[in-house]
Amino acid sequence: MTQHDTRRPRNILFLMTDQHRVDTLGCHNPAEVSTPRLDALAASGTRFERAYTPTAICTPARASLLTGRLPFRHKLLANYERNVGYIEDLPSGEFTFSAALADAGYRLGLYGKWHVGTHRKAADFGFEGPDLPGWHNPVDHPDYLKYLEENGLPPYAISGHVRGTLPNGNPGNLLAARLHQPVEATFEHYLATGTIEALHRHADEYRTGRRPFFLATHFFGPHLPYLLPEEYYDLYDPEAITLPPSVAETFEGKPPVQRNYSALWTYDTLAEDVSRKLIAVYRGYVALIDFEIGRILDTLRDLGLDDSTAVFFTADHGEFTGAHRLHDKGPAMYEDIYRIPGIVRVPGLPSGQVRREFVGLTDCTATILDLAGLDPAQAVDGSSLLPLLAGEDVPWRAELTAEFHGHHFPYPQRMIRDDRYKLIVNPESRNELYDLETDPHELHNRHDHPDLADVRRRLTARLYTLLRERGDNFHHWMSAMSDTGPLDHDPSLAAFETGSDVYTAP
Template identity: 60%
Template sequence: MPVRNVLFLMTDQHRTDTLGCYGNPVVDTPALDSLAADGTRFDRFYTPTAICTPARASLFTGQYPFRHGLLVNPERNGGARDELDDASPVSARPLLERGYRMGHVGKWHIGRNRGPEHHGIDGEHLTGALNPVHHPSYLAWLEQNGYPGFSVKDPIFGKAENGTGRGHLIAGRLQQPAEATMEAFLTDRTLELLDRYAAGNREDGRPFMLSCHWFGPHLPYLIPDEYYDMYDPDSVPLPGSMAETFAGKPEVQRRYSEYWSVDHFDADQWRKLIAVYWGYVTMIDRQVGRLLDALKAHGLWEDTAVFFTADHGEFTGAHRLNDKGPAMYEDIYRIPGIARVPGRPAQVRDDFATLIDLFPTILDIAGAPVPEPCDGRSLLPLLSGEPSDGTREQVVAEFHGHHFPHSQRMIRDRRHKLVYNPESVHELYDLETDPHELHNVYQAPAYAGVRRDLTVRLYRELLRREDPAYTWMSYMSDIGGDRAPDVDGVADEVA
């Protein structure tokens, strides 16, 4: 029987270095590690933008954020679009047209009011960025199972910079057993749909695509004691980038550090917070295991492609920052990318790929047409073990703001990264000699050639994409004769 079903698993704000399959020697993630061992692990997998709504909209449409227009989270919208345009290509449409059963459980966050049901997908619209612990469905499920309600003790807050009192909630002890958590609830709901789709598949052969999107391990880390204390803080190394001084960096990074009161916590407190974050990752991995086991129990393991990824990463103290925001470091742009397609080899790939590529990949697996315009390229050839064709040697990402408008563009190849900040100093990092991205060498004479090369490559790529950001570079960057004429076609003639 051909591979047609898809199980898509996604977390929120998930650091790649928290998984055993990505090299963490402490964190226990057997379900995801086994999935990676049996499939493809991408070591250079990136989000197109490190912010929830734009990244998720890119996954759903196969388009760059500037093209689909959902540039920021609607909760803190700085004037961008709140919902996808009705004409936007979405992955649901061609799959439904091919007879797919489609279900979505968990975080949606693609726009403000329209949920999965708007696109013909089975599932409830759980609104917002964080665990909806007061949602009627969750409350009814708790009561039905005799579980205690949501309650937190020993909350850990930052400190407000303006001296008004406590800042953001970072962590706390959840007074519920693991089986009563929102993560377990979402997994139960996914299992219900899986049971239904598996039965339907046996009856009529119709394939399915089923997604489960957990809200964690996004902060605040509110988890039961079992996971809160799972890892000894003494086993947690502090990120090397905690040595950040912000010297030679955009001033917005320093201000963002103050906004999150990162320096309010000392080294021991940060080790504990990171240990709790790790516990959250393990708690979700247990839920992943439940879904993979159920897929096998239904006899669908060899008929179903399984994907695991995240919308973006999290700082968790790295660079003296927290959450995500106006700094295009690897901590929040590089994400897990794991795919198991039956019949394809187990392997590790170091080709650059992004969330946007998953849109045409899933349609490729389904034999469905890819609607245009699509900015991604199917990963199925790579998943099938085909050699690299030399076209995935760099990644370009964008950012439009979080908490406040702020635009950036980034190009990263196998050794260097250039971040274009039109309102501030630009950044250039040599990731071979400076893996923690502490030293901005943009102005260093020894890197003048690298700086010019990356600047021109970024400009050409933005121009190719028709990203309006290329116009900033036309007049503000060292791109020489590569500058294109103005849209009215007269600039070069006048010059």
């Protein structure tokens, strides 16, 4: 276990969004969007250009953050709303960073989305704050209704519903609507206000030397449906929106499930001007959250906690918003939903850094532990980011992996990407290989292209090795169906011919 360095900040503020595209941040896309508060946070700390989720689905990703373990290890593989038979809560006895911090004397708070299981609430993991379950803003929650009443604010009401048409002719999922409330009445403002009030309480305890704090704000947005007051609903001009190049998607040479998911999300039933408006409103949603994060960060500064508090900003996964003729997320491992924001500011460490190492949510777990003076290796699938945040040139992973287990139905996938190429293994149909340098929008599946045969073999063998080393049993499928290279074991799990558990390749 590492010794706590008293020069390190002990408090931690963790800001998280849900279903958040990287290109909606000004620090990533200054020509099209403005997020001044998050851009300032990035300028005062480190922005990770290549931050990724371990899986593009809420509950498993959030469970990985909490445990520091990949989904195949913690086994919480699906959102409970669409659960198709997987477990619904983390197994008892599973390591969590919250328990480790509590044992180290931290006060824990969480305001916002929990969505880590069905029965065990945030309070069961040591977090103070209102219990806010589910995948969308729970606008009927008693604590939120009390907030509206105490502040003389109008109730939730929407109009102008935007939705497409499903293949069976029924109305599609709600995608956006106008919210008839002022900003002060929005759920986002309510969450920021709760965080601010908690900061005041935690600051008093920290100043008196009683205990440091870990405080998280988990916004439910910019997850669809995008429900915004007028000033943010109309903040961006739809006519100035450029549709993503991947709307040219044909799904030729791709797994058929992607075409089915496009139909589920009704993209082709929406007019082009509606698709532009949805992108505009989504960016407006990010702008609203940026404003609320500014309120929280201003409070941190006004309380004199800047020099003693590390700040994280990230998301559980991305969002399609029309890319590849899709919305939401699902069984398609594109950059749009696997790449996430990654900003960390640690007082005393360099500002204005942009790092290109592959990092992820489990690395945040390891870093939280390290900041608290605890052993970061307890996050078994993460590595502390502190050396990178300090500007050090240290050995780091040369590739990243991701996994998916299903949403609406079981659908196993594994992915590996390196600096240029991405390989995706889809047992139900066809595998995918993308050259992200020549095809950054992932329109052309080159898995069977002869010019990339060596790349395919290299990434297949590397993914197989990593999965086997970790104990991810998906590797059994690959040993039978993919060119994984010479085997040094019996993938059938039975040595009928040799009478030994050691396999000799023919």
